[in-house]
Amino acid sequence: MAGARALIRALRRVKIQSGRSWKQILKALVLLVKRFLDNPQVSELLRFIFLGTIVETGRVAGAKMVSTASFKQGELSYEWVSAYIDHHKVWNHSRTFRVVARDAEKMANRDLAIGGGGDGYPDAVYEPSNSEPELFHWRGKHWITISKNETEGSTSLTLQVWSRNRSVLDEFVQESRTFYRSSPQPPPKQDYDYSQSLIVGHFNQADFSYDWVLDYLQSENVMADANEFTISTKQTDAGWNREDAKQLVRYVPSSNTKQRLRWRGHWMQVEFVVGYEDGNGRTSGGSINILLHSCDKAVLGQFIEAARVHYTNASISRVTVHLTDNYGSWARAVTKNRRAFSTLILPGGIKELILADAREFLASEEWYTFAGVPHRRGYLLYGEPGTGKSSTIHALAGELGLEIYFISLAAPGIDDYTLGRLIRDTPSRCILLIEDIDCAFPSREEDDDEPLLDAKGNVIPKEPIPPRSQVTLAGLLNVLDSVASEEGRLTFATTNHIEQLDPALIRPGRMDLKIQYGLATNEQLEQMFDRFYPFNEDSLPELGPSIGCYFSKTTGTRLSASALGALAKEFAVAIPSGRYSIAQLQGYLLGSKNDPEGALEGIGAWIEAQEKAKKEMDELKQRRRKEAALRRAAEAAAEREVAEALNGVNGHVHENGHVNGNGHVKKLGSEEGEASDS
Numbered sequence: 169m170a171g172a173r174a175l176i177r178a179l180r181r182v183k184i185q186s187g188r189s190w191k192q193i194l195k196a197l198v199l200l201v202k203r204f205l206d207n208p209q210v211s212e213l214l215r216f217i218f219l220g221t222i223v224e225t226g227r228v229a230g231a232k233m234v235s236t237a238s239f240k241q242g243e244l245s246y247e248w249v250s251a252y253i254d255h256h257k258v259w260n261h262s263r264t265f266r267v268v269a270r271d272a273e274k275m276a277n278r279d280l281a282i283g284g285g286g287d288g289y290p291d292a293v294y295e296p297s298n299s300e301p302e303l304f305h306w307r308g309k310h311w312i313t314i315s316k317n318e319t320e321g322s323t324s325l326t327l328q329v330w331s332r333n334r335s336v337l338d339e340f341v342q343e344s345r346t347f348y349r350s351s352p353q354p355p356p357k358q359d360y361d362y363s364q365s366l367i368v369g370h371f372n373q374a375d376f377s378y379d380w381v382l383d384y385l386q387s388e389n390v391m392a393d394a395n396e397f398t399i400s401t402k403q404t405d406a407g408w409n410r411e412d413a414k415q416l417v418r419y420v421p422s423s424n425t426k427q428r429l430r431w432r433g434h435w436m437q438v439e440f441v442v443g444y445e446d447g448n449g450r451t452s453g454g455s456i457n458i459l460l461h462s463c464d465k466a467v468l469g470q471f472i473e474a475a476r477v478h479y480t481n482a483s484i485s486r487v488t489v490h491l492t493d494n495y496g497s498w499a500r501a502v503t504k505n506r507r508a509f510s511t512l513i514l515p516g517g518i519k520e521l522i523l524a525d526a527r528e529f530l531a532s533e534e535w536y537t538f539a540g541v542p543h544r545r546g547y548l549l550y551g552e553p554g555t556g557k558s559s560t561i562h563a564l565a566g567e568l569g570l571e572i573y574f575i576s577l578a579a580p581g582i583d584d585y586t587l588g589r590l591i592r593d594t595p596s597r598c599i600l601l602i603e604d605i606d607c608a609f610p611s612r613e614e615d616d617d618e619p620l621l622d623a624k625g626n627v628i629p630k631e632p633i634p635p636r637s638q639v640t641l642a643g644l645l646n647v648l649d650s651v652a653s654e655e656g657r658l659t660f661a662t663t664n665h666i667e668q669l670d671p672a673l674i675r676p677g678r679m680d681l682k683i684q685y686g687l688a689t690n691e692q693l694e695q696m697f698d699r700f701y702p703f704n705e706d707s708l709p710e711l712g713p714s715i716g717c718y719f720s721k722t723t724g725t726r727l728s729a730s731a732l733g734a735l736a737k738e739f740a741v742a743i744p745s746g747r748y749s750i751a752q753l754q755g756y757l758l759g760s761k762n763d764p765e766g767a768l769e770g771i772g773a774w775i776e777a778q779e780k781a782k783k784e785m786d787e788l789k790q791r792r793r794k795e796a797a798l799r800r801a802a803e804a805a806a807e808r809e810v811a812e813a814l815n816g817v818n819g820h821v822h823e824n825g826h827v828n829g830n831g832h833v834k835k836l837g838s839e840e841g842e843a844s845d846s
């Protein structure tokens with residue numbers, strides 16, 4: 169408007185100054201404009217401006233008609249949209265692909281694979297790559313152009329939704345998300361860090377939750393989808409292949425394989441990171457990483473709780489023993505079949521006493537708190553080897569439903585510091601088992617005798633000397649008294665040499681109940697025979713000898729319960745009481761598993777052989793000791809002779825000042841000697 173007014177004012181001034189009429193002035197003006205437009209450059213410029221205005225107006229109007237969104241790989245939203253458009257076969261008309269070799273069976277859109285006809289060889293699969301925009305007629309009413317861009321390792325999808333209403337894009341994204349969440353097809357394996365959007369849980373092998381999760385995942389058959397395995401024949405790996413738990417070859421997850429499974433409506437990715445093996449064949453440092461397709465932390469909590477409950481239930485029939493690694497951490501757990509308490513053969517009332525004591529202790533936590541007494545209890549089981557100390561602890565753990573945390577004080581890497589850490593890391597209500605506690609104190613005299621030889625000149629093995637421990641008495645006492653030991657923990661220590669233990673270690677408060685395990689009494693021997701040869705009425709004699717059904721060698725008839733009882737009594741009295749361990753006799757009876765009469769018949773000869781071997785060994789030891797004593801006496805006499813001879817010389821040397829103040833003779837040829845000679 170301002171421009172038009174200025175033009176009118178200018179024309180007025182021209183009219184006044186020139187004295188021409190308005191008609192003449194306008195005519196001149198039209199002529200001027202016409203000349204100007206006749207100039208081709210000017211007209212071209214004007215046309216350009218005109219067209220530009222139209223295009224720009226169209227573009228602005230068009231931009232209001234389309235919603236654009238891009239999705240970058242590495243973001244979960246990319247996976248939603250990608251899975252959704254794969255499902256709708258958007259790329260089927262594309263002409264730009266990358267061809268990869270995959271198993272077409274596992275592809276979301278199998279139309280993009282050139283199948284090999286099930287020949288067991290990978291198929292050629294077309295993966296859409298940098299593409300021209302593809303048109304997708306979504307829900308039959310909205311047009312969406314989708315293009316894929318790959319530049320320098322970064323991939324993205326760009327969507328243009330042709331609608332004036334942005335809510336169409338919202339709905340599309342929402343639908344992709346829902347589709348992805350509820351898809352029966354497992355989500356693709358993720359290599360990206362989704363910790364910003366999803367819950368990620370790391371379960372380290374050193375933590376007990378690792379065992380829960382491992383056990384739980386085994387039961388969920390997580391390996392079903394895997395295509396990378398380590399083949400194992402170890403019994404401890406049983407479970408990853410559930411089809412036949414007894415088969416010898418097992419498929420265990422290889423390092424860093426990622427498996428997907430759906431858990432209570434949530435997809436999760438399980439990454440199994442294999443640890444490293446130490447010199448003793450124990451692995452540590454492994455982990456299980458779980459990427460949970462949820463951002464609700466409560467879901468992770470539920471998962472852990474489910475794993476814990478599953479583990480606890482599964483352990484009811486088994487006893488779990490936790491072992492340490494070479495670095496002083498809890499490394500792995502092994503499970504053993506529970507040993508029935510009734511299979512322990514101990515003199516009257518001992519096992520009942522231990523069980524009742526432990527039960528009473530576990531049930532009286534409140535009392536301990538009330539009385540201000542640390543809630544812990546120590547048991548020392550001592551006595552001859554092979555008399556049932558370890559077996560008692562395993563049976564007790566099964567009976568009380570507790571796990572065993574086993575520490576060998578002689579294990580490499582266990583010192584005062586690591587021992588303290590191990591104890592701190594054990595949960596409350598467990599059995600802490602410290603085996604061969606005497607090896608913590610190197611007071612035991614080393615047997616430095618020369619090896620004993622038998623009649624044939626073979627070396628007779630010595631009684632094994634427990635390896636020395638780096639743990640000190642003070643360190644062990646500290647750990648036993650520490651606050652960390654006050655949480656309802658039963659500490660069991662075993663030893664074959666109670667006489668070598670410091671009284672401070674076994675005083676009440678540290679070791680509250682001390683139980684001696686002796687060699688088998690007649691009562692125990694009878695019980696043992698009964699356990700080996702029980703009578704089972706239900707066993708069918710026609711099937712031949714079996715557990716609970718034995719036959720007489722002389723008559724060929726089945727042995728009755730009373731006949732077996734009589735054999736047991738005879739067996740017990742045939743063996744001198746307190747002479748052999750249960751383990752020794754167990755070894756003997758294993759040779760006549762289905763033959764009680766044979767076991768009784770052979771026991772005399774067995775005892776004879778044992779006694780003979782023992783006598784020979786004692787004689788040999790005695791002879792050797794005598795020889796060693798004689799040899800030492802001869803050596804001492806020879807040393808004395810040399811010393812006396814030297815003393816004679818020293819009488820002379822002394823004058824030259826060569827005997828030191830302590831009466832010790834300086835070594836000839838030593839610096840001092842040489843100096844004085846010169």
Ligand SMILES: Nc1ncnc2c1ncn2[C@@H]1O[C@H](COP(=O)(O)OP(=O)(O)OP(=O)(O)O)[C@@H](O)[C@H]1O
Nearest residue numbers: 511512513514552553554555556557558559750751
């Ligand atoms: N009292 C027992 N009752 C039942 N079985 C026993 C008994 N004593 C020994 N055994 C059997 O003998 C074997 C060794 O027993 P165990 O390891 O419990 O003995 P230990 O006293 O702990 O020996 P060590 O002192 O050498 O460790 C086991 O197979 C066990 O079944």
